[in-house]
Amino acid sequence: MQSFRLRPFQLARINGIPLMVDYTWLFVVLIYFWLGSQIYLVQQIGRIGLTEALVFGAVFTVLMFTSIVVHELAHAFVARQEGIRTLEIRLHIFGGYARLAGEPKTAMAELRIAIAGPVASFLLGAVFIGCVMLTQAFAPEAVRLSMRELFLWLFRGNVALAMFNLIPGLPLDGGRVLRAYLWHRSKDILAATLVAKRLGVGLSYMVASYGIYRAIWYRDPFVAVMMITLAFILKKAAEEDYRFHKMQSDYTKQTGINVSDMLGTVATVMKHPPICVPPTMRISEFIDGILAKHRQTHFPVAHDGRLYGMLALEKLRAVPERDWEKTIVRDVMHPVDDSLFVPMKASIEHATNKLRSSPLQYLAVIDSEGILVGSLSAAELERVA
Template identity: 30%
Template structure:
């Protein structure tokens, strides 16, 4: 994730802190300093640091549960809004996803339980005021962990509760349909939170937007995987496109842009090897800043990933999403460029997939 700083690793999973999290710590320290001086500032920073340690342990609950099923986690990033564990994939076996989803909140419940034992009694009055430095630190931390666990179990993506709901539904109606239903439930919950937020709690409006977009994103991702299932890159690639030789200049690219409907132009050498891709945005920027005689080699994007034409479309989609590239070069066995995969033609593939009627369910006969 961009703007994040690695601070260590645990058994192959890198721990990263986003720069905005450091800004949050500085802001918390400044606010507490204004209210109560240096001592209050230190207490505020310590509390937030311990709270985010709980968030980190929550994410590692997911990480270690996922590893039981062969799913690796390259990194965990701490953000001001929480933590993000980047799993290589989400287990599509419902029982496995259920275990992975519940592992995070379970960690928070365990932390809260340990803190209750250390407090040796019921929570003191005012422990729900987690930002009040006058309340016992352990009591506030226990309350915050309970809140994290309960909040994450709300039945809405991208919270763990949305994945729990999807896993339970998928056991009866399949993964794709279970995702659609869980996403709809999450979006209805988002509308409810949004309505409550209109009555004086702006934080609920932010949470509602976060939940709504998360549900839509999860539904879209599963639809994409469903459309790609069983396909190879050759099934989805664009094969009719205009390419540019390395000797071309921006002026030549502009002419190609005007006479075609393309937005991405591969730069291909005499051996039909991909050298890079020049996008419409790169072209316009170079034309404005450097002029029409600029070589395309200076304006193109050279770090374009490539994939073989017999590889699965799932692999191609993962590569496209991980790199954020404008296109993916598809090559034959000799390494020559034979096609392109772009977000635009993937979107068209999804529209075709959604428009096709579902095959009728098989009818069983008694006998």
């Protein structure tokens, strides 16, 4: 049975970049709004009413998340200068991120892209502290206090955003800055990524420890759950970043092709190596030996690197269990045709269009000699075109 999953929705499109929103973001917006309103109401008790506090909370929330979008747009703008397209900006419960279509080719490009977000946040902080001064000098007395506090909160929020992101550990911007520095010195991006990954994993353990501390000593389950969840996300993202670069390094060693030279192509987003099955394998062997370990809906069928077809679980379900021993993969696979594969050097746009017209919503990826090198699913390419 297919699992139910809420997909993000598009809130806007900024300079051609989709601004996508996870439903978890709506939850944190409400938290920002409510806490902002209540904290300000307590700070100004006796001087303002509930309505003014709610307006304050709403304006603060909108401007703070606008600041987060500006932070991510800075990454996207510099990435574009480096020839890398931004697929989307995603807002979620812990902030946001810009998803790029490829990786920087040089350490200096990595540095420029990574540092752009924190620089933008520091600049916004400077703008808001300037607004505090202007408000103090020129704003009408009736709104001076509220405006001053609003801009002061936004100053603190942007500086905190920049400082947190500069912590040297993946997947944070500071981790990418550190990787760029180590990469520039050693000329080895994989070794640099390993160091940044280890620091990122260490950071995740510290965040989780803080969550446990809050739970035990302050009996604060909300903050504890948030911190432990954040720690899990940080650890997973750091490990996936290293895994991706390890895959690139292994593929380059095997083929002599540098994936970083193929920005915007299928090679940068495909799953490598693909989980494939031989055409003569019995269905019982496939289910016990492969499906039990790899939970995916489609498997390229190949022998000696040559693509023979695609095995879809939907078609496999039609085979009675009593026939699993005598039925082989070739009997139930979709035979290879042009709709089942895409060249690794094809553009992401081409792959997206082909995937949409594919009956299986899954593609095998082949190199220039027709050898199977990867796979591509609809989930990996959603909203890329």
